[in-house]
Amino acid sequence: MRNKPSRQFSFDFEGADNPLRERLWGGAFQILFEIDAPSHNRKEAASLMRNFVAAIPAPSKYPVGVSVTERLESVNGVDAAEFASEGLPDQLKNTSIIFVSGRGRSVDEMVEALESRRALGFRNVVAVTGDGYETDSGSPRFSDSIHAIKVMSEMDAFFPGCVVNPFKYLTASLFPQFFKLVKKINLGAELLIAQAGWDIVKLRDLIWFLDSRELVVPVIARTIFLSQDRLNRILGGDIPGIYISRHLEEILKEEGRHGSGQFTAAQWRRLQFQVAGARAVGCSGVQIAGIDSPEHVATAVSKIVSALEEFDSFQAWFSAYSAYVAQADMAPPDYRFKLYQNSLKHSLDTVREPASVMPLEPSVWEKARYKTSRVLLSDAGEVYSGERKITKTILTGCLASCRRCRLPETHFICPMACPKGLSNGPCGGTKIDGSCELRPVECVHAKRTRLAAWLNELDLLEEKYIGPVE
Numbered sequence: 001m002r003n004k005p006s007r008q009f010s011f012d013f014e015g016a017d018n019p020l021r022e023r024l025w026g027g028a029f030q031i032l033f034e035i036d037a038p039s040h041n042r043k044e045a046a047s048l049m050r051n052f053v054a055a056i057p058a059p060s061k062y063p064v065g066v067s068v069t070e071r072l073e074s075v076n077g078v079d080a081a082e083f084a085s086e087g088l089p090d091q092l093k094n095t096s097i098i099f100v101s102g103r104g105r106s107v108d109e110m111v112e113a114l115e116s117r118r119a120l121g122f123r124n125v126v127a128v129t130g131d132g133y134e135t136d137s138g139s140p141r142f143s144d145s146i147h148a149i150k151v152m153s154e155m156d157a158f159f160p161g162c163v164v165n166p167f168k169y170l171t172a173s174l175f176p177q178f179f180k181l182v183k184k185i186n187l188g189a190e191l192l193i194a195q196a197g198w199d200i201v202k203l204r205d206l207i208w209f210l211d212s213r214e215l216v217v218p219v220i221a222r223t224i225f226l227s228q229d230r231l232n233r234i235l236g237g238d239i240p241g242i243y244i245s246r247h248l249e250e251i252l253k254e255e256g257r258h259g260s261g262q263f264t265a266a267q268w269r270r271l272q273f274q275v276a277g278a279r280a281v282g283c284s285g286v287q288i289a290g291i292d293s294p295e296h297v298a299t300a301v302s303k304i305v306s307a308l309e310e311f312d313s314f315q316a317w318f319s320a321y322s323a324y325v326a327q328a329d330m331a332p333p334d335y336r337f338k339l340y341q342n343s344l345k346h347s348l349d350t351v352r353e354p355a356s357v358m359p360l361e362p363s364v365w366e367k368a369r370y371k372t373s374r375v376l377l378s379d380a381g382e383v384y385s386g387e388r389k390i391t392k393t394i395l396t397g398c399l400a401s402c403r404r405c406r407l408p409e410t411h412f413i414c415p416m417a418c419p420k421g422l423s424n425g426p427c428g429g430t431k432i433d434g435s436c437e438l439r440p441v442e443c444v445h446a447k448r449t450r451l452a453a454w455l456n457e458l459d460l461l462e463e464k465y466i467g468p469v470e
């Protein structure tokens with residue numbers, strides 16, 4: 001018998017008309033295959049998707065569906081819902097997830113995209129902010145996923161989802177992720193997709209963090225079936241927010257030394273351990289990227305089902321996993337922060353040992369800048385935003401004339417110093433050293449978190465929603 005999820009879901013749920021929500025809350029382990037909406041040629045891609053979907057077997061015990069993501073490859077990419085409405089049979093609409101990305105969209109356009117999802121009959125919608133991109137015509141445009149979550153919650157027509165990246169190894173990177181996650185859940189996110197990573201300890205950190213805060217939200221762990229090409233792209237830094245440790249890199253290179261057949265065989269086994277591991281630590285399902293042919297999807301389902309049967313308890317999975325990874329170190333050598341000690345040494349019901357947390361301390365300069373800003377700019381939200389522009393620029397790095405100044409709401413860290421203009425917390429793309437996905441400087445939300453900790457105002461990072469401005 002497999003472990004019961006540590007996180008107890010209520011069976012008295014609303015929205016019984018939504019099979020995905022029903023299954024997740026009913027405790028069924030969900031298998032989702034990730035399909036990217038194409039950057040061009042929607043009709044041909046929709047036909048490929050129909051072939052792909054037709055090849056998905058339907059194991060009775062484990063429901064299978066798809067997640068349609070968008071705008072990962074190109075800012076001119078096709079809208080995921082329009083693509084899915086052509087490629088997905090009706091019976092899969094309510095069991096599949098459609099993403100909505102803020103990449104290249106204003107908040108108004110994001111709202112339009114949500115309206116279109118509702119009109120097309122999609123209810124399970126996960127909001128992301130999207131990866132950075134280059135543009136010839138001024139700054140790239142983003143709208144924060146948090147606004148979409150709020151809008152979805154107000155529309156009351158969706159099973160709204162959000163994403164989080166738990167694969168962060170610095171306190172100043174991980175905590176802002178989790179604080180923003182709490183804010184998203186408070187605003188209405190009911191489903192959570194965890195970014196892909198191979199360090200199961202970090203997935204368990206996430207599950208235990210949610211438990212510690214009594215946040216009962218099903219978590220779907222994203223994982224990637226690696227090909228040589230995908231591996232090279234991750235190692236080359238082309239896929240923000242995804243990390244492969246040096247030790248895992250060596251193992252993968254060794255697996256590739258004996259030809260593509262052996263490499264693929266090794267990746268099937270890795271996928272089995274990842275999926276069974278996600279369930280063992282309390283996730284409610286997996287979203288698998290990198291399976292892109294009808295032949296592979298049938299193999300994947302069969303391998304996953306056999307792994308879920310083989311590792312039917314935390315202990316069964318953990319013993320086999322320990323032998324499989326041996327001493328492989330999944331964390332970076334220099335940054336190793338995790339929330340709990342020895343979390344994979346214990347079964348789900350044992351005592352959790354929180355790790356000691358290094359206090360987050362702003363530098364002398366950061367404190368001085370904050371204090372000066374508070375004196376000079378405390379009314380900046382109430383007056384014309386162009387006032388005291390030079391002072392703002394010197395003290396806060398203010399770059400733009402927003403219609404409404406948010407500095408007093410953001411500990412005087414200018415949201416426009418974030419290349420995506422995020423004011424409610426970070427994206428998932430910070431690099432392993434805490435630097436921004438798009439610039440060689442520390443993520444502005446790490447700075448803000450240090451200030452909030454010093455001021456004893458961390459609760460603001462979870463509770464205060466900062467509305468969008470143009």
Ligand code: SF4
Binds near residue numbers: 428442
């Ligand atoms: S500053 Fe932080 S939140 Fe903004 S784009 Fe860079 S990594 Fe993402």
